[in-house]
Amino acid sequence: MLTAAEIEDGLDDAMKEHVKRVIDIDKLSLTFQTNDGPVHALSDIDLKIDEGDFVSFIGPSGCGKTTLLRVIADLEQPTAGSITVNGVSPQEARLNRAYGYVFQAAALYPWRTIAKNVALPLEIMGLSRAEQQDRIARNMELVNLAGFEKKYPWQLSGGMQQRASIARALAVEPDLLLMDEPFGALDEIVRDHLNEQLLQLWAKTNKTVVFVTHSIPEAVFLSTKIVVLCPRPGRIYDVIESDLPRDRNLDIRESPEFLKIAHRVRDGLRAGHSYED
Amino acid sequence: MTDTTLSSPRTNLSPFAGLMSGTVGPVTVVVLAILAIWYIAAAALNTPFQQDMYERAGQEHVQFTQLIADTWAQERPVLPAPHQVVVEIWNTTVEKKITSKRSLIYHSSITLSSTLLGFLIGTTLGILLAVGIVHSRVLDKSLMPWIISSQTIPILAIAPMIIVVLNAIGVSGLLPKAMISTYLSFFPVTVGMVKGLRSPEVIHMDLMHTYSATRVQAFWKLRLPYAVPFLFTSMKIGMAASLVGAIVGELPTGAVAGLGARLLAGSYYGQTIQIWSALIVAAILAGSLVALIGIMEKVALKRMGMAQ
Ligand SMILES: Nc1ncnc2c1ncn2[C@@H]1O[C@H](COP(=O)(O)OP(=O)(O)O)[C@@H](O)[C@H]1O
Ligand SMILES: [Mg+2]
Numbered sequence: 001m002l003t004a005a006e007i008e009d010g011l012d013d014a015m016k017e018h019v020k021r022v023i024d025i026d027k028l029s030l031t032f033q034t035n036d037g038p039v040h041a042l043s044d045i046d047l048k049i050d051e052g053d054f055v056s057f058i059g060p061s062g063c064g065k066t067t068l069l070r071v072i073a074d075l076e077q078p079t080a081g082s083i084t085v086n087g088v089s090p091q092e093a094r095l096n097r098a099y100g101y102v103f104q105a106a107a108l109y110p111w112r113t114i115a116k117n118v119a120l121p122l123e124i125m126g127l128s129r130a131e132q133q134d135r136i137a138r139n140m141e142l143v144n145l146a147g148f149e150k151k152y153p154w155q156l157s158g159g160m161q162q163r164a165s166i167a168r169a170l171a172v173e174p175d176l177l178l179m180d181e182p183f184g185a186l187d188e189i190v191r192d193h194l195n196e197q198l199l200q201l202w203a204k205t206n207k208t209v210v211f212v213t214h215s216i217p218e219a220v221f222l223s224t225k226i227v228v229l230c231p232r233p234g235r236i237y238d239v240i241e242s243d244l245p246r247d248r249n250l251d252i253r254e255s256p257e258f259l260k261i262a263h264r265v266r267d268g269l270r271a272g273h274s275y276e277d
Numbered sequence: 278m279t280d281t282t283l284s285s286p287r288t289n290l291s292p293f294a295g296l297m298s299g300t301v302g303p304v305t306v307v308v309l310a311i312l313a314i315w316y317i318a319a320a321a322l323n324t325p326f327q328q329d330m331y332e333r334a335g336q337e338h339v340q341f342t343q344l345i346a347d348t349w350a351q352e353r354p355v356l357p358a359p360h361q362v363v364v365e366i367w368n369t370t371v372e373k374k375i376t377s378k379r380s381l382i383y384h385s386s387i388t389l390s391s392t393l394l395g396f397l398i399g400t401t402l403g404i405l406l407a408v409g410i411v412h413s414r415v416l417d418k419s420l421m422p423w424i425i426s427s428q429t430i431p432i433l434a435i436a437p438m439i440i441v442v443l444n445a446i447g448v449s450g451l452l453p454k455a456m457i458s459t460y461l462s463f464f465p466v467t468v469g470m471v472k473g474l475r476s477p478e479v480i481h482m483d484l485m486h487t488y489s490a491t492r493v494q495a496f497w498k499l500r501l502p503y504a505v506p507f508l509f510t511s512m513k514i515g516m517a518a519s520l521v522g523a524i525v526g527e528l529p530t531g532a533v534a535g536l537g538a539r540l541l542a543g544s545y546y547g548q549t550i551q552i553w554s555a556l557i558v559a560a561i562l563a564g565s566l567v568a569l570i571g572i573m574e575k576v577a578l579k580r581m582g583m584a585q
Contacts, residue, residue: 075483094489101487107480111502111581120498124488152582172488 021087022176022208023049023072028081029233030067040233041067045081047227047236051175054202054209056219056226058265059272064234065212066104069178072210073101085176097125099176100169104184106161108153108168115140115149118168125172139167142201159190166194170201177209183218192250195221203246216269217253220244220262228265230272238268315359322355323348357550365554378534381558387535388523389562391451395458396519400512402459403466410467411474411500412492428464432457432522437529454526454535461522462515469511473504505581509574513567520563536562 030042041064049055057065070076071083074090085093093099100121108117115136122132140146143163153161162182169177183191199222202209213219219226220242228238242261244252252258327348331339339347349358357365366381373380406424409416436457443453477499485495527537536555543552 073487075486094487097489099487101484103480103484105480107478107484109481109499109502111583113582121488123498124485124490124494 020051021048022051022053022085023047023210024084024087025072026082028071028078028083030064030071030076030078030080042071042078043233043235045236047239049208049210049225051208052206052224054199054222054224055211056223057210057212057229058214058216058219058226059229059234059237059269060231061214062234063229063231063272065229066180067234068229069101069180069210069212073099073178075101097172098174099178100172100174102166102169102177102179102182104181106153106158106165108161108164110153113150113152114145114156114164117153117164118171121168121172135171135173139171140164142170143167143197159186159194162186163194166198175207177207177211179209180212181214182211184214191218196250198222199248216262216265219265220258221248221250221253226261226265228268228272230269237272238264240264240268312359315356316349319354319356319358320345320348323351326351326355353547354549357553361550362553362557365550366558369554370558381536381539381554384534384536384539384555385558385562388520388527388537388559391454391526391535392458392516392519392523392562392566394451395455395522396462396512396516398455399459399462399515399519400466403463403511403515404470404508406463406467407470407474407504408496410471412496424464424467427460432461432525435460436522436525440526440529454523457526458519458522461518465511465514465518466508469507469514470504473507474500476507477503502581505577506574506583509570509577513570516566516570517563520559520566524559 025045025047028042028045029040032039032041045068057068059065067076071078072085072090074094083090086096086098088096108114109120112120118136118139119132122135127135136149137146140149143166145160145163145167148156148160148164153164156164162185166179166182169179183194186194195218198209201207209222211219211222213222224242224246226240226242227236228240229235230237240261244257244261324344327344330347331337348354349361351357354361369379369381373382375382375386377383406420410420411417439456439460440453443449443456474496481499481503482495485499490498523535524537524540527535528541536559539555540552543549543555
């Protein structure tokens with residue numbers, strides 16, 4: 001007895017046999033028990049993410065974007081439904097060091113220099129000194145922080161701190177990057193620059209990226225798939241497959257295709273909102 | 278922006294305000310005030326005895342200035358004047374050989390050694406207890422009430438028992454006194470370290486979780502560095518408490534050496550000047566020890582990159 005959805009899934013799988021499924025979320029819900037009663041942060045989420053996808057979660061604040069990302073990272077436990085990461089439970093995936101997580105704040109350790117901060121996960125993984133040095137140099141270079149190795153976090157601007165935290169996540173060399181509004185606090189110019197760098201990195205390495213944002217242009221510019229969420233209870237309103245070329249630069253933001261997708265995202269956000277009122 | 282540069286703050290202030298602007302100024306003012314109050318109190322408290330003396334000697338119509346001068350120069354005053362204490366400290370430190378039984382340096386070193394031993398044991402014990410409490414719910418629930426209630430027992434009541442019990446099982450000398458210092462100093466260290474080890478921000482703990490760090494790794498790489506400032510603060514309190522413990526530990530044993538012994542001997546023979554000089558030396562000792570930890574704190578935090 002197969003349901004229509006399951007058959008569709010099966011067809012989907014058959015067609016994309018060569019592509020690895022990285023994240024598979026099925027009827028997932030998460031309710032926080034608080035003193036003011038239950039908060040339905042996530043409700044009935046179905047989502048599939050394949051290797052090489054760049055997926056953005058977009059939605060008004062409080063719609064569960066961070067919570068969903070934290071569930072994937074095994075930082076929160078769902079109350080219903082199922083989720084696999086690389087075919088195993090999030091916990092197992094975490095223990096396999098399947099992902100790198102970039103928090104909304106840089107979360108650097110104040111008593112460590114920038115290089116030492118990047119080294120932190122590498123020390124925990126027990127890598128050799130030489131390997132650590134190699135990865136630190138490579139990833140600091142990648143985020144344009146070469147030369148700031150010996151500085152302490154407080155000596156750097158907010159943008160540089162956030163870049164250091166990205167270098168720290170990349171140094172783990174995960175195939176899956178989970179990023180929670182990493183550029184949210186940065187100004188427009190820095191954000192554009194980092195978006196381009198991130199896109200280049202993604203195109204070069206075939207990593208899978210799950211990216212939380214509340215900026216429509218950012219979501220459309222970066223993503224192959226845009227997931228529009230809406231609040232109370234947090235749920236998926238729309239999933240938009242982007243047909244923009246993988247190889248893109250900032251100019252694409254003026255193109256009609258870009259604007260069309262941006263329009264659909266905006267409609268989704270608006271509809272998700274008015275649903276409530 | 279510019280109005281800070283418009284009025285130079287130093288030009289139109291009174292000399293007194295200038296005096297109060299640094300740290301030396303206020304400290305000097307406070308010290309002078311304390312000295313003035315002390316001299317006045319000494320004169321007032323010592324006057325009745327002085328007038329008895331005049332009566333006995335048949336002296337009448339003593340001038341007021343003479344009376345004041347005499348109240349500041351008694352041999353066993355109720356409250357000695359500051360300069361009498363200073364002279365006594367000078368005579369029993371600089372002027373005496375360190376080996377002399379009347380040397381305050383000798384007595385201080387006795388008290389200091391049990392203070393330091395007790396502090397060392399107390400700090401170690403405090404850190405170990407805190408590590409256990411932070412990592413185990415069972416220890417948290419079972420130990421914390423005992424640790425807190427241990428401090429509600431007055432030290433003066435428990436000190437003789439500790440000394441007597443330890444003597445009975447053959448432990449004597451430095452260790453029993455140090456135990457009392459330990460008893461007083463482990464508490465602030467335990468409480469401070471528990472707070473410190475629990476102080477890492479949630480996001481930093483989450484980061485450790487995403488790395489699948491073990492508890493041991495999280496301890497060394499996150500909890501312990503976070504706790505360092507807490508450790509130094511509680512060590513300052515613990516050090517002062519240790520000194521009190523060492524002095525209190527010298528009282529019930531009828532010890533013949535140590536600052537506590539000096540206090541005891543002083544009160545036996547009504548040697549108030551001796552009592553006060555022992556007190557002042559104890560205070561100086563406590564201040565220096567706490568300042569020493571303060572310096573260690575500065576150096577440690579600077580090396581950790583946390584002092585900006
Ligand atoms: N630990 C928690 N305990 C209780 N409620 C929470 C917790 N974390 C998030 N929430 C609630 O869940 C909802 C979704 O939060 P979040 O995922 O942070 O939203 P977003 O990242 O989209 O702004 C919000 O209503 C928030 O208040
Ligand atoms: Mg969020």
